[in-house]
Amino acid sequence: FFNSNLSTLIPFDLRRHEVPYCCCRHAGVASAAPTATIEKRAQQCGQWDSKVTGAYTLYQDLWGISGFTGSQCSDITSLSGNTLNWWTTQVKSYANVVTKTNAVQISKIKSLATKWSWTQTGSNIVADVAYDIFTSSSAGGKNEFEIMVWLAALGGAGPISAKGAPIATVTIAGHSWKLWYGSNGVNEVYSFTPNGANVSNFSGDLMDFFAYLIKSQGFKDSQYLVSVGAGTEPFTGSNAKLTSSYSLVPAYK
Secondary structure (H helix, E strand, C coil): CEECCEEECCCCCCCCCCCCCCCCECCCCCCCCCCCCCCCCCCECCCCCEEEECCEEEECCCCCCCCCCCCCEEEEEEEECCEEEEEEECCCCCEEEEECECCCEHHHEEEEEEEEEEEEEEEEEEEEEEEEEEEECCCCCCCCEEEEEEEEEECCCCCCCCCCCCCEEEEECCEEEEEEEEECCCCEEEEEEECCCCCCEEEEECHHHHHHHHHHCCCCCCCEEEEEEEEEEEEEEEEEEEEEEEEEEEEEC
């Protein structure tokens, strides 16, 4: 079970996409403040089902289900402070948790403090474990940029790339990353992938990645934050089990 605390069953093959979920915003809040208790509810199994608990929304996001067999269900199991535990049996999807954020310009965000620890088991797994961030040139506008921070590229999974090679190597949050750039046909995509071993325990500020893009890649801090997600996107494999603990707390200027 993909347990953020998560699990995945993933017999399929697919390509990267623009995640079609609807973002969550929370106007006037300086930091995420999840509730301390969770009402017991039935698990969700529909293609676009979602559940809200405190500052977090768990999305099914079965975007690649067409033409394949299999099923997926997911549920939230616990919330302690800012740390969410959840699971999913997963196929053809980007099962992910999205934190409530304000629809403000990047220049107005002080920090996006996050912690994520995970372990993965399974057979012939090809997948990523990644943060997925979308921005727009206007508040409430359509997604224009996608910024991904891959903590893992499992089984040879690779990011979108216009040149087939990284455009830079940079150290952020105590880790070395390769930066890739390309387009998914809808959004311009920047992807940071580990330059070496996968990062199974990450603690840092996602704003540090924006600071680098603004300084070195011409990214505009006038872009508006649309959403910040965290999850796994499987490509092929079976009997996958990803277990993790995750939190993200935004703060604004």
